[in-house]
Amino acid sequence: MTTNDVGIVGTGIYIPDHRMTAKDIADATNGVWTEEAISQKLGIKEKRVPGENDGTQEMGVRAGLDALKNTGIDPKEIDLVISIGEEWKEYPLTTSAIYIQEQIGATNAWGIDLQQRCCTAVSAMKIAKDMMLSDEDINTVMIVGGYRNGDFVDYTDRAMSMMYNLSAGAGAIILKKNYGRNLLLGSHIMTDGTMSRDAGVEFGGTEKPITRENLNEAYKSLRLFDEKHMKDRLNEVSMPNWLHCIDRAFEKSKVAKEELGYLAVLHFKYSMHKYLLDLLGLTEDQSIYLSEYGHMGQVDQILSLHLALEQGKVTDGTVISMISAGIGYAWAANVIKWGPVENERYV
DSSP: OOTTOEEEEEEEEEOOSOEEEHHHHHHHTTTSSOHHHHHHTSOOSEEEOOOTTOOHHHHHHHHHHHHHHHHOOOGGGOOEEEEOOOSOSSSTTOOHHHHHHHHHTOTTOEEEEOOOGGGHHHHHHHHHHHHHHHOTTOOEEEEEEEEOGGGGBOTTOGGGGGGTTBOOEEEEEEEEETOOEEEEEEEEEEEOGGGTTSEEEOSSSSSSOOOTTTHHHHTTOEEESSHHHHHHHHHHHHHHHHHHHHHHHHHHHTOOGGGEEEEEEOOOOHHHHHHHHHHTTOOGGGBOOOTTTOBOGGGHHHHHHHHHHHHTSSOTTOEEEEEEEETTTEEEEEEEEEEEOOSGGGO
């Protein structure tokens, strides 16, 4: 087996029990959005929200432990933990990967945090593969993290409807070198710095610290700083960039795009989800619309694959593409060939 072989051993997830329904979200908008519009247009039947002790890092620990249970991997076998958990966490400036490493018993690993907002999982998988192929000491990697950025959403902010779906949860995925199955093939990533400060949390950094006067506003200050620029620019470049990432990922994988059998994609409004499937020649059965979970940021792709395996939408031979997009702005896609390696074109 060549060292070009990096495969997915399995996944783990943690989903909070607490929910916010379409009606709850509509009520939080003070009637600006109806329950029907939240459900039909934004595609949110309900979403998961954090309960007590559902911190970002702690949820990551639970997803990591679930991945270990599902795969039978000994935590001491893990060489590297890459955290894709968000910066909004229990304690600022603590390193999530190192905390998770300790809590799951990965005592032989080292850990590092990565951040690219909702693109982080797909980008981390590429980075992990590249590191594994270049370093003989890295053979097993856990990519893991939690997400609860929905805490910052102000539902009375009309410009923020694109983020009403932000939810909470965690995911983990384990990669192994020379695994011989479930191969992670090519990836492609794009970023556009013209939108790097079009969206974010306004208060709490060095530019605008939290004060006694802005305290109540600060903790609900995830917003669009330049709504017109961001939306105009996204309308111009977002879909072309996404399709380019998908095309390049398939080219790098030496796989025809027509072989795509399952799309693991983040949650966004239903009309765009359906439009993207149509562009790719896929049926709705070849993806999972996360209308009962909301948008868990970079966890969505792991959750989608996890659910697809449970539901039999991904089986041996299925070609998968994980695609993501995140504020900043970033787009990413990869290609995965599920099942045992069949021929040398994949390695």
